[in-house]
Amino acid sequence: MSKKRFMLIFMMITFILTTNLSFGASHHYFKTQKFSNGKTANYVLVNFNAKDITLGIGTANNRIYSADSLKNISNTKAKENSKAFSAINGTYFSAYNNIPVPYGTIIDDGKLLHIGNYGAVFGVTKDKKLVIDNVNIEITGSINGVENQYYTWGINHPRTEPDAIMIFTPEFSEQTMMPEAKNVVIKNGIVSAITSGNTAIPQDGFVISFNPSMYHLVSRFEAGYKVDYTPEFKSRRENATDADNDIWKDVVYAVGAGPSLILNTAITADGTKEGFTEAKINTQRAQRSFIGFREDGRVVMGTVSNASLAELAQVCKELNLKSAMNLDGGASSGLMYNGSYKTSPGRKINNSLIFFENQK
Structure with missing residues (x-):
């Protein structure tokens, strides 16, 4: 075996072992990765199947009518005996008129706090089933x-x-x-x-x-x-079934934004079909945030700079996501991992998704 081939195999084995050991020890990891379309993503992968991993919805100062930094929102959202290890900005909000209220759907601990009947909604049921759909409430x-x-x-x-x-x-x-x-x-x-x-x-x-x-x-x-x-939840998708509607009765955490990027493995990424009219969301390149999940229940959330909606969807496809959706972007886009910003927001925000790990 040549020295070059030996070193290549050694590096591959080291990468696999390091990744698996890191993931197996903590059920989550952060990574920066470049994709085939030239875009680079900062993302966190979470083994949401793990019993000690839970989700929470953070709102600024624990209010719907407020704005604060992503870090402060993450720090003030407490779960007993748990540590917030990652957070990402959530749905759109009114950022420019001093009335900082959200636009998208928010459900926290089973309570509906806001409705936004457009785009897509990421939801988690009480038994940790994951869903992304176009939902009307x-x-x-x-x-x-x-x-x-x-x-x-x-x-x-x-x-x-x-x-x-x-x-x-x-x-x-x-x-x-x-x-x-x-x-x-x-x-x-x-x-x-x-x-x-x-x-x-x-x-x-x-x-x-x-x-x-x-x-x-x-x-x-x-x-x-x-x-x-x-509240009554109904999917807006064509050919939606009663099961697609019924799952929302059990959703305890949710954030709605959009447009959807992938639904049930099919690339969607069409803002006009989901009620969006602004070019900065539908067609222009911008700083973007996303969340999605794989077939095995692992959640991926991250940020990509200078990306169009279609380019973001391609990133999510290469991340092997079954379903994924766009979150608020631009200056709101932010990602935290283990207490530090991996992508820093350019302003205060209204709400976020926060992942917790039980402290044993």
Whole structure:
């Protein structure tokens, strides 16, 4: 055997052993890799099948209406006996008008905190099944056990349209921000008050805010009435099955952004089909973040600079991802691993996905 061939084999064996030992010891690793289209990705691979690995959704200052650094969001999101080892920026948010609210869907610990009915949503069920799909969410409410007595446009997002109806939960802020609204205040599932203007949100309940054109619906509520609401998830994909819809009933963590890059091994990467109109998302090259998973349940999340949506999809394909989606990008794009930035965001952000490892 020639010396050159021996050294090549030795290097390959060393790489395999090092990679496997590193991954096997901690269930995750960081890597920088160049791909066939010339793009370079910083990414973290996580063995999500491992029992000691869990996911959390971080929001700035533990609020929907806020912005902070990715590092601070990661540091303040606590899970008992767990360490946050990696974090990536999440969904789009209002970054330029001093109203830092998200645009995409957010579910944290089984509670729906925001709705964005466009793009794609990455979700994790309570038994750690992974899903990425184009999902539409509708909310209907019950009064005294009778269903479909009211509806809302969404959750935790102030609206100015005269016919807007919105739910606000304690995760939003101290009070609602729809100054023209009439409000139904619910504590422990019971109507406690009818108010006008910006209203305090009870820690043990929620507020339904009705803008002027919808004031007449407030008459359906009276103090002491039992009130609740239920989200319904439906896939927007053609040929979606009941199983595709039902899995979302068990999703406990989710972030929606998009467009999707790969769905069930097929490259998608078509923003116009998923409700996006901006060239900076659909066609232009930019700093990008992504998340996806392999057939074996391993999660990959990372960043790629100066990439188009199609180029990002190709990177995800070469990473052998079964499904993947685009996250917020540009100055929001950021990736952390073991307490350090691997890609530094250029601004404060609203939300993130955070991976935890149980400390034994």
